[in-house]
Each structure stands twice: as structure tokens, then as C-alpha cells.
Amino acid sequence: MVSLTVNGEVHDLDIPDDMPLLWALRDLLGLTGTKYGCGIGQCHACAVHLDGVAVPSCLMPAASAAGRQIVTIEGLGAGGLHPVQQAWLDEGVPQCGYCQSGQIMAAAALLAADPAPDDAAIDAAMRPNLCRCATYGRIRSAIHLAAKERVS
Amino acid sequence: MTAQPLSRRSLIQASLAASGGLCLGFRLPGNAAARQATPAPESGTGSEPVAFTPNAWLTIGPDDAVEIALHKAEMGQGVMTSLPMLVAEELGADWQRITVRNAYGDPAYGSFGFQFTFGSTSVASSFMPLRIAGATARDMLIAAAAQRWGVDPATLATRDGAVIDRAGSRSASFGELAGLAATMAPPANPPLKSPAEFTLLGTPVPRLDAPAKVTGAAIYGIDVMMEGMLTAVMLRPPSFTGAVRSFDPAPALAIPGVRHVLEIPSSGPDVTGGIAIVADGFWAAFSGRRALAASVEWDLGPNAAQDTSSLIETFTALAMQPGPLAFADGMAEKAIARSTKTLDATYVTPFLAHVTMEPMSAAAWVRPGAVDVWTGTQGQSFVVMQASAIGGVAPDQVTLHQQFLGCGLGRRAESDVTGDALQISKNLGVPVKVIWPREEDIAHDFFRPMSVQRVQAGIDSTGAPFAWIHHTVADSAGITRFPTFIATGPEGDEIDPFQSAGLTESFLYAMPHRRIESTIARSGVPVGFWRGVGETQNIFVAESVMDELAALAEADPIAYRLANLADPTRAAAVLELAREKSGWDAPAEGIGRGVAIADYGGTIVAAVAEVARTDDGSVRPVRLVIAADCGFVVNPDIARQQLEGGALYGLSAAMGERVEIAAGGVAPATANLDGYRLLRFDEAPIVETWLVPSDAAPSGLGEPAVVVVPPALANAIYALTGERRRELPLG
Numbered sequence: 001m002v003s004l005t006v007n008g009e010v011h012d013l014d015i016p017d018d019m020p021l022l023w024a025l026r027d028l029l030g031l032t033g034t035k036y037g038c039g040i041g042q043c044h045a046c047a048v049h050l051d052g053v054a055v056p057s058c059l060m061p062a063a064s065a066a067g068r069q070i071v072t073i074e075g076l077g078a079g080g081l082h083p084v085q086q087a088w089l090d091e092g093v094p095q096c097g098y099c100q101s102g103q104i105m106a107a108a109a110l111l112a113a114d115p116a117p118d119d120a121a122i123d124a125a126m127r128p129n130l131c132r133c134a135t136y137g138r139i140r141s142a143i144h145l146a147a148k149e150r151v152s
Numbered sequence: 153m154t155a156q157p158l159s160r161r162s163l164i165q166a167s168l169a170a171s172g173g174l175c176l177g178f179r180l181p182g183n184a185a186a187r188q189a190t191p192a193p194e195s196g197t198g199s200e201p202v203a204f205t206p207n208a209w210l211t212i213g214p215d216d217a218v219e220i221a222l223h224k225a226e227m228g229q230g231v232m233t234s235l236p237m238l239v240a241e242e243l244g245a246d247w248q249r250i251t252v253r254n255a256y257g258d259p260a261y262g263s264f265g266f267q268f269t270f271g272s273t274s275v276a277s278s279f280m281p282l283r284i285a286g287a288t289a290r291d292m293l294i295a296a297a298a299q300r301w302g303v304d305p306a307t308l309a310t311r312d313g314a315v316i317d318r319a320g321s322r323s324a325s326f327g328e329l330a331g332l333a334a335t336m337a338p339p340a341n342p343p344l345k346s347p348a349e350f351t352l353l354g355t356p357v358p359r360l361d362a363p364a365k366v367t368g369a370a371i372y373g374i375d376v377m378m379e380g381m382l383t384a385v386m387l388r389p390p391s392f393t394g395a396v397r398s399f400d401p402a403p404a405l406a407i408p409g410v411r412h413v414l415e416i417p418s419s420g421p422d423v424t425g426g427i428a429i430v431a432d433g434f435w436a437a438f439s440g441r442r443a444l445a446a447s448v449e450w451d452l453g454p455n456a457a458q459d460t461s462s463l464i465e466t467f468t469a470l471a472m473q474p475g476p477l478a479f480a481d482g483m484a485e486k487a488i489a490r491s492t493k494t495l496d497a498t499y500v501t502p503f504l505a506h507v508t509m510e511p512m513s514a515a516a517w518v519r520p521g522a523v524d525v526w527t528g529t530q531g532q533s534f535v536v537m538q539a540s541a542i543g544g545v546a547p548d549q550v551t552l553h554q555q556f557l558g559c560g561l562g563r564r565a566e567s568d569v570t571g572d573a574l575q576i577s578k579n580l581g582v583p584v585k586v587i588w589p590r591e592e593d594i595a596h597d598f599f600r601p602m603s604v605q606r607v608q609a610g611i612d613s614t615g616a617p618f619a620w621i622h623h624t625v626a627d628s629a630g631i632t633r634f635p636t637f638i639a640t641g642p643e644g645d646e647i648d649p650f651q652s653a654g655l656t657e658s659f660l661y662a663m664p665h666r667r668i669e670s671t672i673a674r675s676g677v678p679v680g681f682w683r684g685v686g687e688t689q690n691i692f693v694a695e696s697v698m699d700e701l702a703a704l705a706e707a708d709p710i711a712y713r714l715a716n717l718a719d720p721t722r723a724a725a726v727l728e729l730a731r732e733k734s735g736w737d738a739p740a741e742g743i744g745r746g747v748a749i750a751d752y753g754g755t756i757v758a759a760v761a762e763v764a765r766t767d768d769g770s771v772r773p774v775r776l777v778i779a780a781d782c783g784f785v786v787n788p789d790i791a792r793q794q795l796e797g798g799a800l801y802g803l804s805a806a807m808g809e810r811v812e813i814a815a816g817g818v819a820p821a822t823a824n825l826d827g828y829r830l831l832r833f834d835e836a837p838i839v840e841t842w843l844v845p846s847d848a849a850p851s852g853l854g855e856p857a858v859v860v861v862p863p864a865l866a867n868a869i870y871a872l873t874g875e876r877r878r879e880l881p882l883g
Contacts, residue, residue, distance in 0.1 A: 016408065019435045027383070027433035032375035033368020035558070036434070037509055038590045042825035045509060073368035085366040092358065092789050095797055096228030097365030098372060098509040098558030123834035130825065132509045132559050133228045134800030135793075136836040 002063045006031070007075025017063050022046045024062040025072060033073035033101045043130040047102035048072050054109035056128070073101035076108060084108045087146035095133035103129050107143050116147050204330035206292055206338060208258040209285035210239055216313055216327035218245045221255035224278070225269040225530045226361055227560030228797070229854045230790035233359045235278050237786060241352040242286030242344060244310025245326070252360060254554035256532050266533035270565055270681070272753055272852025275786055279850050287342035289333075296332035297324050347784065347847045356789035361556070373527040373555045374513035374587055381515065381583040382411060384576050385437040387444055388426035388596050391816035392678055393453030395425055403443040404429050409436030413444065414579055419538070419571025421632045422598065422678035428576045434587055441589070455676045455816040460602075463813060464500060467604035467625045467673055471498060475623045475669035476645030479656040482665030487619035491610020493704045494619075497697065499607070500879040501689040503811040504600035504682055505818075505828060510558020511593040515585035516573035518543045523550045524583075525573070528557030530565040538567050542574040562681035566598055594828055595818040598680025599811055601626040601651075601673075603689045607697045615705030617663040617716055620697075624651050624690065625671045627679040648672055653686030654859070655694060658751040662718035677813065683801060684858035687752055692806075692880065695748035695863035699870060709747050709867060710736060722781050723749060725844055726756045729779040733842050734760035743774070744872025748863035754851035755782040756844075759799065761864035762837075763872050771869055773803060773837045776861060781844035782851050788843065791853050795841040798857030804831035806862035807883035829883075 004011050004021075006029060013028055020039075025031040025048070034057060037045035041056040048057045049071035076082045081089070084107045094100045103126070110117055110125040117125065122143050131139070205211040211219045220239050226232040236252050239245070261267045263277060290310050297315040298305040307318050316323040326333075347354070364370040389395060401413035412430040429444060431437035488494060514527035516539070523543035529535050532552055539550040557564050569586055577584040588596075603626035612618040628648035630637035641647040649656075651670040659666075682688065702712035710731050717723050727749055731737065736745060742764055749758040762775040778795045785791045808829030812819040821827040866877045 016435070016439075018439070023433060023435040026375075027435070030377065031368075032371070032377070035372075035509070036374065036511065036587070038825045039438075040590075040824055040826060043509070077367070081366070088366045089358070089362055092356075092362070092793065094228075094359070094362050094365035095230070095793055096509065096557060096559045097361065097370050098556075100365050101368045104366060126833040129833065130509070130830050131833075132507060132561070132801070132830065133793075133797045134804065134831060134836065135797060136800065136831075136833045137796055137839055138793075139833070 002066050004062060004065060004070060005068065006070045007072060013062070015062060017061060019062050021048070021057040021060050021062040021065050021070070025057065031072050031074050035098055035101055037099065037130070043099070044106060044128045045099045045102040045130070047105040047129065049105060049109055052109060052112055054106045073105060076104065082108055083146045083149050084111065084142070087142040087149065090145060091138045091142040093135050093138045093142050095135055099129065099131045103131065103139055107139070107146070110143065111146060111150065115150055117143065202331040202334060204289070204334045206289040207285050208255070208260040209282060210243070210289055212289065212326045212330045214327045214330055216246070216249055216325050217251060218243070218249050218313070218326065219251045219253055222252050223255050223261035223267060224274040225528065225532070225554065225557050225560060225564070227269070227528070227530065227557035227564065229274065229794060230359055230787065231274045232361045233357060234275055234786045234790055235282060236360070237352050237357060238278060238282035239286040241350055242283045243290050244312070246313030247352060247357065249313055250360070256536070256552045256554065262533070268533060268565070269530040269560065271685070272755070272854040272856065274852070276754070276849070276851050283344050284342065287344055288338050291339040291342045292333045292336040293326055293329050295336040296329045300324070300332060353786055354784070354788070357787055359790065370556050372510050372558045373515065374510050374558065376515045376526040376555065376585060378583055381585055382430050382432065382580070383434050383437050384428045384430040384572070384584050384586045385434065385441050385589055386416070386426045386428055386572055386586065386592055387441050387448065388424050388592060389450045389452065390595070391450070391452040391456050392424065393455045393676055393816060395451045395453065396427060397449040397451045399427060399444060399449065400447040401444065403447055404440035407436055407440045407443055409433065410440040412580060413440070414576060416572060416575050419542070419568060419575060423568045423571065424596065428572065430576060430580065430584065438589060452816055458675070458813060458816045460813045463602060463675055463677070464604060466675070467602065468498065470625045470671050470673065471604045471606040471623050475625070475671040476647060477641045477643045477667070478647045478652040478670045479668040480642055480666070484619050484621045484665040484667035487665035488608055488610050488621065491618045492613045494608065494610040495697070495700050495704065496608045497606070497700065497878060499605045499693045499696065501603045501692060502880060503602045503677065503813065504805055504809050505594045505597045505811050506561040506563035506682060507594065507825070507828060507830060508559035508561055508563050511590050512569035512588040513586060514570040514573040515583060516570065516577045517583035518574055518578040519581065521545060521549055523574070524553065525550065525570055526553040526555060527570055528555040528564060529567070529570065530557070530560045531567055534567050535570050538570060539574055542571065542578060561683045562685070563597065565681055590825065591823045594811070594823045598629065598678045600682035600688065601628070601679040605689070605693045607693060609697055609701060611701055611705050615707055617661060617701055619665040620663060621667045622655055622694070623669040623671065625673050626651050626689070627675050627677055628672045629680045631672055631674070646672065650686035652690065654690040654750060659694070660718060660723055660749060660751055661698065661716045663716070684855045687750060687859040688802070688805070688862070691748065691750045691859040692862040692866070695750070695860070696866050696878065699746065699867040700876065713747070713749060722756045723751070726758045726779050726781050729842050729844060730758040730760050730777055733779065733840060734762070734777040736760060744868045746864045746867025746869070746871055748860040748867065750856065750860050752856040752859055755780055755853060755856045757856035757860050759857065759860040759864035761861065761868040763865065763868040765872070771872060773807070773865060775837050776803065776839045777842070778839065778857050779842045779844070780853065780856060781846060782853050782856070783846050783848040784850045785843055786850060791843060792841045794853040795857045796839045798853070798855060799839050799861050800831055800836055802858040802861030803865065806865050806880060807831060807835070808881050810881050
């Protein structure tokens with residue numbers, strides 16, 4: 001039995017030791033906002049927050065996340081949109097949208113650690129997240145916008 | 153239930169079914185959804201609260217809600233917003249009251265008899281029909297108000313979801329008028345607004361799908377869940393011509409949660425059979441797949457020795473011979489000999505995978521007399537025909553539940569994964585969702601064809617292009633899977649028009665002698681339609697060769713193109729816009745600039761790429777300037793999204809993408825995202841987009857930018873380094 005704290009709720013799950021966190025979230029908890037893209041940590045469509053840090057959930061066994069604070073896209077905005085989600089709408093980022101949960105989780109974790117990131121910091125934080133629609137330019141603008149909104 | 157066309161009148165009667173504010177949307181007999189509709193009452197007095205469905209495109213509820221049918225797949229290109237805008241503009245709707253439902257099955261939704269999303273055609277093909285649909289409803293609402301108020305309809309108009317008296321004295325909401333409007337005769341030729349009258353079209357209306365896509369609420373095919381559903385993954389042979397010889401299911405069945413291991417036959421040409429591992433969830437199925445892999449013996453088939461270098465060798469040998477004629481103008485062979493200067497160059501473009509961010513996925517439930525399919529597909533009609541065939545039911549017993557597509561890119565025009573889901577569900581009798589692991593998704597893609605292209609070209613004494621012989625060698629998706637796409641060349645040969653796309657009628661330059669040959673290679677590697685299709689190879693070659701000719705003529709690449717356009721009407725303006733916005737005439741230290749232009753489906757698009765040397769000596773793109781004339785722009789922000797994304801999609805291919813073929817299949821090194829290199833965030837240069845203002849009929853924007861960036865990049869590298877790069881990828 002693995003005890004996971006997801007978006008503030010505790011879930012006790014009877015799962016095999018090697019089941020990645022991604023599939024526990026999707027198949028057992030029905031949190032399908034976190035996406036499968038490659039299964040090898042190369043696209044970060046599956047990024048979630050683990051104690052506030054964005055990590056790919058496709059490689060990490062769920063068991064190793066036990067007792068830690070897991071936040072998914074569904075739990076990001078407490079009762080509304082997180083400033084990063086609002087900035088995504090303001091800049092018109094999503095196209096197909098599939099990777100955007102992971103992008104938003106990565107950006108939110110970046111801004112939590114660095115409230116006013118420069119382009120180099122954004123590059124470093126966002127490099128792991130692939131977007132096949134190539135919305136990269138608008139993601140950069142949206143991160144800058146969210147940073148500005150937070151400061152003002 | 154029989155499928156038969158309904159008269160417009162009976163459509164309106166049928167629409168009365170959705171009454172009491174319960175807006176079910178419109179269903180035609182002849183499609184599966186019709187079974188869900190309530191039988192239509194035969195009378196409508198016009199006084200009870202009813203919904204109004206003047207045609208297949210919209211329903212107005214008594215609560216003023218306007219539900220618009222979306223007949224194209226929303227795969228990122230924005231049709232869920234841009235197409236309803238067409239209806240809402242003419243209707244005079246309140247945009248805040250618009251809802252959109254995915255629609256399937258009315259013949260009104262078809263293109264060439266099929267409901268299908270392809271070729272950057274959605275806005276262009278919908279521009280008139282959807283506006284007429286909205287205008288029809290508008291006139292019927294106005295007629296209803298005129299009758300109720302006893303006034304001349306000419307004194308009335310619609311605005312923000314209401315019919316208003318032009319004098320401003322009266323108004324009635326669409327919902328109040330819906331019941332009466334449903335009894336009005338539809339107008340034969342409702343007038344359409346002029347562009348000057350548009351209030352919605354041409355404005356950057358925010359995408360309706362964006363909120364769900366930033367909260368994780370958007371549901372894609374891979375996310376579908378239901379009671380009793382099992383999850384399957386496939387294990388297919390490592391080679392394209394392979395098949396299962398034998399396997400032992402025991403190791404897979406030993407994994408907790410694995411329920412079934414089934415052999416699944418091929419569901420169509422170029423699709424291998426395989427083994428389905430069916431389990432309670434993905435992880436158990438995927439673990440079962442790993443356990444099974446060790447126990448399977450494959451027959452690799454006749455092409456097991458094939459690899460990239462042997463294929464390039466074969467294709468190159470073919471390219472050096474004369475090939476089947478696709479297009480001819482003048483006497484190109486003789487003209488080459490009479491040219492002042494000539495070149496003879498061979499270009500190579502690799503097999504490419506689509507890598508939709510959402511790996512292939514679909515759910516199906518096959519049961520006696522009914523089949524349901526949940527997936528995101530570009531080929532709605534094809535999936536329904538397939539479900540009917542595999543499920544052994546009539547097409548009107550199939551219900552397609554269209555979901556969001558985690559990219560389409562041409563990959564979701566195929567129906568191999570739905571074939572898996574249907575076959576497995578048919579076997580087991582329960583709902584089954586199939587998810588292809590990424591390795592399977594790349595290894596069994598329908599690739600952009602590899603091509604080897606030889607061009608012999610010459611210029612005359614003034615430097616103008618004089619002769620051009622261009623031979624493309626590539627595989628054809630049409631020859632095995634879409635035979636209706638195969639054409640007959642001028643000399644009676646079998647020609648795949650995609651293979652010479654961009655080189656024949658839509659070629660932009662004038663020259664007296666031109667000959668296009670195309671050989672269908674028949675390598676056995678499965679190929680398909682990849683965003684930008686034939687032009688993504690051919691424009692790379694043609695626009696690189698134009699640059700080579702400009703260099704032979706010692707001319708500026710943009711000036712050379714301008715001087716030799718066959719029809720400068722629109723193309724010159726696009727080139728001039730790219731020149732101006734890129735600062736082409738002001739050289740920048742350490743920067744190389746390259747240009748390319750194309751006509752893609754009626755959209756004229758140009759790119760200027762800028763490259764610079766990095767500290768480690770490599771060359772990297774630093775800026776892309778895209779200019780396009782796509783006629784009237786329905787939603788400028790979505791248009792820019794498509795140009796930005798298309799440009800970087802083309803750049804990704806040009807810089808790093810390549811599928812390596814080994815042992816008759818995809819080499820494991822390029823079968824996942826560690827080895828198949830997609831453009832990453834920090835590698836993306838600035839993209840600037842510019843649209844030529846126009847009131848002409850719209851053409852598409854999903855693909856045009858994809859095709860011009862690779863040659864612009866290669867030409868920029870040449871400008872910076874003097875090195876002519878003739879093989880992709882360049883990075």
C-alpha cells in the first residue's frame with residue numbers, strides 16, 4: 001500500500017512498487033490532466049510538482065513520492081486560475097494543448113523559485129518540456145507576463 | 153433506420169425535437185447519433201418554447217444558447233473557434249452564448265464525400281457554407297420577428313443574439329423567437345455581410361478551447377475512461393514487413409493486472425499485425441509487453457536487410473535515370489545543353505516521424521448491433537467505415553465520439569490505432585482503450601517519405617532560369633493505401649501528385665523549359681501525410697536550387713526571385729514584405745540570411761531565416777521572419793499561432809529530425825525522444841509573422857510556413873558559410 005498526498009488529499013493505493021507516479025495519477029486517481037508523452041523523461045508532458053519542484057512523473061515510482069506533496073495541473077490554481085494559467089490565456093499559448101499541463105507546471109515551479117527569471121533562466125527551466133506545436137515563443141512571453149503580474 | 157436525404161422543411165420539423173430548452177443538437181437519420189434523438193413531433197405552432205435548427209450547423213435554444221456544430225478536428229489549428237466565428241458573424245449572435253459540439257455524419261459536413269480534416273483546408277472550405285448557414289438562420293429569425301410585430305423584415309436586423317428594430321424601438325432575443333423561426337421558410341439566397349460590416353471576423357477572438365487546455369480539463373482520446381474499460385498496448389514486429397511467428401503469453405499473463413494476450417491481424421495495407429496485451433491499466437499492460445517481448449519469435453519478412461544507406465543508394469540510382477513524366481513545359485533536355493551556365497545537384501530528405509505529443513490512442517466498444525469509438529481523428533468518415541466493417545454493423549450503428557487531438561500533423565488521418573481498439577474490443581466484448589507506447593508510435597508511423605531528388609538546371613546569358621529537369625524518387629502513400637490519389641502522367645505513367653507537389657502548376661517561377669519526373673520507389677517502408685506533405689521536401693529542393701541559380705547568376709536571392717516570378721500579382725508583395733520586415737537590405741555582421749517562397753494551396757508564404765555562428769563554431773538559427781498572403785484572415789491571432797508554430801515545426805525538421813532505418817524497421821536509437829530530435833525551447837529562435845491585408849477568399853495557414861523554413865535555413869547557411877547543404881537534417 002502506497003500513501004500519496006495529491007493536491008492536498010491523501011490516497012492509499014494498492015499498486016506495484018514499480019508503477020510510475022504518472023499512471024497512479026491517471027489510471028487510479030483519474031487525474032488525466034497529467035499527460036503521457038514518452039515514458040523516458042524526455043518530453044515532460046507528465047511534469048508535476050513534488051514538494052514544489054517540477055519533475056517528470058513517468059519515471060518516478062509512485063512509491064518514492066509517498067509522504068511528499070504532489071501537485072498536479074488540477075490542483076495548481078486554488079479555487080481559480082493560477083497566475084501562470086491566466087498568463088497562458090492572456091498570451092494565447094495553447095494550440096493542441098496536450099503538453100501544456102507540463103509546460104504550466106514547469107513555469108509555475110520556476111516562478112516560485114525565481115519570481116523574475118531572465119531569458120537564460122527560462123531557457124534552462126523550460127528546455128526539458130517539448131511542444132510539437134512549437135508554442136515556445138508565447139510560453140516565454142507568458143512567463144514574463146506572469147512574473148510581471150506577480151510583482152505589480 | 154434507413155439513410156435518406158431529408159428536405160429542408162423536414163429538417164426544420166425534426167429540429168423541433170429538441171424542445172423545452174434541452175438543446176440536443178441536430179441529428180440526421182443516417183448517422184448513429186440519430187438513434188439518440190427524440191422522435192420529431194409533426195407540428196409546431198410557433199408558440200411553445202422550442203429549439204430552432206435551421207440547418208446542420210446550428211441550433212438555437214429557447215434559453216438563447218447557440219450551439220454550433222464543429223465538423224473538423226480540433227488539433228491545435230483553432231477550428232473550434234474560427235469556424236463557429238463564421239456562423240456567429242452572419243447570425244449576429246452573442247459570442248458569449250456560443251457553445252460548440254463535435255459533429256459527425258451529415259453529408260453537409262463532407263469534403264469529396266468524406267468528413268475529413270486535411271491539407272490546411274478547413275477555413276477555406278467552410279468560409280461560404282458556414283456563413284450561409286448563419287445568414288439563413290438570421291433571416292428566419294428576422295422573418296419570425298417581422299411576423300410577430302407585423303412589420304417589414306427589411307426594417308429589422310440582428311445584433312448580439314437578438315432581432316432588433318433598426319429604429320431601436322423593439323428587440324426580441326433569439327431564444328424568444330426560436331419556436332416561430334422554426335416555422336419560417338428558409339431563404340433561398342440570404343445576403344452575406346461585406347467585410348466592412350464584420351464585427352467578429354477579422355478580430356482576435358480568444359480560442360474557445362484555451363481555458364480547458366490550461367486547467368488539464370481538456371479530454372483527448374488517451375484520457376477517455378469508462379466503467380469496465382480495459383487498457384491495451386500493442387507489441388508489433390520490429391520490421392515493417394514483419395509478422396508474429398510464435399509467442400508464449402505466460403510471462404505477460406503472470407504480471408498482476410494483465411487479463412488477456414491476443415494476436416491481432418493487420419487492419420489494412422501498410423499496417424502490421426501484432427500482439428495486444430490487455431490489462432486493468434496502462435502500467436500493467438506495458439509491463440506485460442516487456443515480459444512478452446522476450447518470448448516472441450518474429451518473422452521479419454522480405455525487407456529485413458533494409459537500412460537507410462541501402463535505401464539512399466537505391467533511390468539515388470533511380471534518380472540518375474530518366475523517370476516517369478509528371479509535368480513538362482518546353483524541351484528541357486535540349487535546353488540544358490543550350491544554357492549559359494548549368495548545375496547538376498542531388499538532394500536527400502530523410503524519413504520523418506510525426507511524433508504527435510499524444511501518442512496514438514483510441515477506445516472502442518464493439519457489441520451486437522452497436523459500435524462506439526472514442527478518439528481524436530482527422531479521418532472521421534474513415535473511422536466510421538472501419539468500425540462498421542470490423543464491428544459487422546451498419547454505418548448508422550456506429551457512434552464516433554470525437555475528442556481533442558494531441559496534434560494531428562497528418563498522423564491522425566490514419567486509422568491503424570482505431571483498428572487495434574476495434575479488433576480487441578470485438579474479441580473481448582468490453583470497452584477497450586489502446587495506447588501505443590511512444591516507441592511503438594515512432595516505429596510504426598506512416599513516415600514522411602524519404603526522397604532523393606536530382607535537379608539539372610541552367611540559366612541563359614542574362615542569368616534568368618532557362619531549363620530545369622527535376623526527378624523526385626520517393627515512396628507513395630497513395631499507391632498502397634489511397635489509390636484514388638494516384639494520377640496518370642502526360643505519358644501515361646502512374647504518378648503520385650504529392651510527390652511532385654509544388655513543382656508543377658503551383659511552381660512560382662517562369663522559365664521556358666521545365667520537366668518534372670517522379671518515380672514511385674516502392675521500398676515497402678510505410679509512408680503517409682506529414683504536415684506540409686510533398687511540398688516539405690520539394691520546396692526545400694526547389695528553393696535551394698533557385699538560390700543556387702541566383703548564385704550562378706551572381707544575383708541577390710530576393711531580387712532574383714522577384715525578377716523571375718511567373719505571376720508577381722501576390723508573390724511580389726509577399727517577398728517585398730519579407731524583405732522589408734527582415735531588414736534584408738541592411739546586412740548584419742556575423743549573420744547569414746536566406747529566403748524561400750512558395751504557393752501552398754493558394755497561400756503565398758515566404759520566410760527569411762537568419763543564422764549566426766555560435767562560440768563552438770556551429771551555426772544556429774537566430775530569427776525567422778514569415779510573410780504570408782492567405783486572403784482574408786478570419787482570426788489574426790490564430791493565424792499567427794499557425795505561422796509561428798508552422799515555422800518552428802519546419803525548423804525542427806530541418807535541424808534535427810530523422811528516422812534511421814535498420815534491419816527493415818526503425819532503429820531503436822531513433823524510436824523515442826532521446827534519439828529522435830525535436831526542437832527544444834532554448835533552440836527556438838524569434839519568429840516574426842506578417843500577413844498581407846486582403847479581402848480575397850481565405851486559403852489555409854496550418855502548413856505553409858512549414859515548407860519554406862527548411863530552404864530559407866539552408867540558404868542562410870550558404871550565405872554565412874559558402875557551404876551548400878543538400879541533405880536534411882542540417883543541425
